[in-house]
Amino acid sequence: MFDQARDELTTLRDLLRFAVSRFNEAQLFFGHGCDNAWDEAAYLLLHTLHLPLDRLEPFLDARLTRDERTEVLRLVGRRIDERLPVAYLTHEAWLGEYRFYVDPRVIVPRSFIAELLREHLTPWVDDPGRVSSVLDLCTGSACLAILAAHAFPAAVVDAVDVSPDALAVAHRNVADYGLGDRVRLIEGDLFARLKNRRYDLIIANPPYVKASSMATLPDEYRREPALALASGEDGLDLTRAILAGARRHLKAGGLLIVEIGHNREQLEASFPTTPFTWLDTSAGDQYVFLLPRDELP
16 A cells, blocks of 8 residues: 555645545554644654645645655554654654654653743742752653753753663753753652752652553553653552652742642542642643642641
């Protein structure tokens, strides 16, 4: 089928239709930046052909060379056969206007905390210029650490991850943004390597998938590092450890912000006296909590 497509389909419109049809036929899962076959196919083709990602219409009837068709179809085939997230095929992922290099050593960046950082954590942070120190736990590709460095221009950001593979990717992204003097990458397990350092702000998007959900993840998520997804029987092992250690590493008046997926009910049941503040995001107010230092359990 793919050989026939290479010989018979000539325009970007042809290849886009073919990719959408094959993606739908294969019943792919879309959860890494796109939520449907059309958007993902359009992105993959535009990226592969080095065209602007926001300008599909002018190019739809452009004829592709044989080499271009071959490369497009090769990636469409890999997306189907290997069930790879599209970000691993293009080696890029976007959070708003920020682009990050990614490969299978890290999970594909996706975090509601990114939305909050773009707003400088208003109204919880009165003056972004007065934030001098930020800790990003479970940094992965360093995407949130980099967004924090942009949101708080006077801050030094410590970005911690237990995975040396993830930190290799993080180093590349920090270098790409020219932030090597402000984002410090630390290999370690949460707070273990931080000694007595204290921060104005701690952010974390830790693993939060519970054991029963890990067993039923779509294939695309199984291509990501399990270390960055699984967090014990109820998905809260890492969150509990963060709550246990955060007070000692926050300055007076400091804030802890953590993303926990779909685990709000379980978290509140586990900490019934803790006054979590749930922050509004594009998906609702169930996924990210805030706690001032004095309200930590």
